[in-house]
Amino acid sequence: RKEVEQDPGPFNVPEGATVAFNCTYSNSASQSFFWYRQDCRKEPKLLMSVYSSGNEDGRFTAQLNRASQYISLLIRDSKLSDSATYLCVVMNFNKFYFGSGTKLNVKP
Amino acid sequence: GAGVSQTPSNKVTEKGKYVELRCDPISGHTALYWYRQSLGQGPEFLIYFQGTGAADDSGLPNDRFFAVRPEGSVSTLKIQRTERGDSAVYLCASSPEGTGSTEAFFGQGTRLTVV
Numbered sequence: 001r002k003e004v005e006q007d008p009g010p011f012n013v014p015e016g017a018t019v020a021f022n023c024t025y026s027n028s029a030s031q032s033f034f035w036y037r038q039d040c041r042k043e044p045k046l047l048m049s050v051y052s053s054g055n056e057d058g059r060f061t062a063q064l065n066r067a068s069q070y071i072s073l074l075i076r077d078s079k080l081s082d083s084a085t086y087l088c089v090v091m092n093f094n095k096f097y098f099g100s101g102t103k104l105n106v107k108p
Numbered sequence: 109g110a111g112v113s114q115t116p117s118n119k120v121t122e123k124g125k126y127v128e129l130r131c132d133p134i135s136g137h138t139a140l141y142w143y144r145q146s147l148g149q150g151p152e153f154l155i156y157f158q159g160t161g162a163a164d165d166s167g168l169p170n171d172r173f174f175a176v177r178p179e180g181s182v183s184t185l186k187i188q189r190t191e192r193g194d195s196a197v198y199l200c201a202s203s204p205e206g207t208g209s210t211e212a213f214f215g216q217g218t219r220l221t222v223v
Contacts (some may be wrong), residue, residue: 008148034211043199043214044151087150095164096141096201096212098150 001026006088006099014107017078021102023088024070032091033064035073037084038101044087047073078106110134112215114200120221121190129185129218133202140183141212142175143199151199157183190222 006023013019025033033050048055050062050071061074071088083106088099113132121127133140138159143151153167160180168174172190177183187194197219201212 004150006150043216045214046211049211093164094139094158095153095156096151097153098143100148100150 002099003027003092003097004088004090004099006102008100008102010103010105012105012107013078015078015080017106018074018076019078019104020075021073021086021088021104022070023072023099023102024068025088025090025097026069027090027092028066028069030069030090030092033071034089034091034096035060035062035071036087036089036098038087039084044098047086075104078104080106080108082106112200112202112213114198114215114218116218117216118219118221120223123190123192123222125190127187127190127220129187129198129200129220131183131185131200131202131215133181133183133200134213135181137202137204137213138180139203139205139212140177141201141203142183142185143201145197145199145217154185154198187220190220192222195220195222 035047036044037047038044050064054063059076063072085101085103087101090097115130140157142154145151156164157177172188175185197217199217201214203212
């Protein structure tokens with residue numbers, strides 16, 4: 001079983017839509033959680049860390065449910081520039097484990 | 109710039125040849141990671157250094173792969189007798205420390221093509 005599982009998508013949404021991604025992780029002892037964004041042929045870049053209490057950064061909201069071992073990312077008022085692959089990342093024992101990514105296409 | 113630097117950005121090599129991929133992490137970052145990413149997949153862990161030592165090399169696929177970080181800064185990933193299946197983007201990342209909730213900063217990667 002993979003450490004981190006995500007729906008690969010693609011999610012095709014119109015500008016202004018709200019879209020949500022989930023991922024699940026297998027190791028209940030996982031320590032830290034992140035969402036990374038990766039543009040085509042570019043390196044992954046941190047979008048936001050995910051905390052148990054949930055956290056928000058502008059149009060982006062991340063939630064962590066430790067009991068169910070899933071992480072979510074909500075994007076409100078989608079912009080064309082949000083089109084990218086979103087990677088769910090879990091840290092266990094000093095190693096970062098990546099999901100395969102969820103592709104988002106925001107259409108005009 | 110002050111980011112993670114990887115060279116070369118692209119490498120084409122013939123099957124059976126030896127290649128070296130270089131990573132120059134952010135100054136002062138003690139943790140360094142190598143990942144491999146194939147098309148349509150997330151980055152796959154290869155090896156993690158804390159300082160000069162390989163703290164975890166459990167992701168290296170076989171003994172053709174080896175990595176060093178002799179002075180605790182620059183790291184080199186070495187692949188012997190390359191195979192076509194080694195073709196991928198090799199990503200290096202560094203982090204201020206190997207524990208806690210600190211993020212990993214990635215270089216732009218080396219795209220390796222084995223022909």
